[in-house]
Amino acid sequence: MTVIATTAAGSSAYAVPDAGSDHGLALAAVAVPDLLAPFPEPGSPRPTSALVT
16 A cells, blocks of 8 residues: 655655555554544554554
8 A cells, every 4th residue: 555645845745655554544543633533444443653663
């Protein structure tokens, strides 16, 4: 999975290539809190910053 982080400056976006799904979701959760809140997967723990290394 490649996560794309958009920005208002520079190249307007930065790619995080080869992120595993757990790390990609954790990155999104840290970068934009509550972005994924409307889409919970039943029985899944919420992604936390602890997954981002």
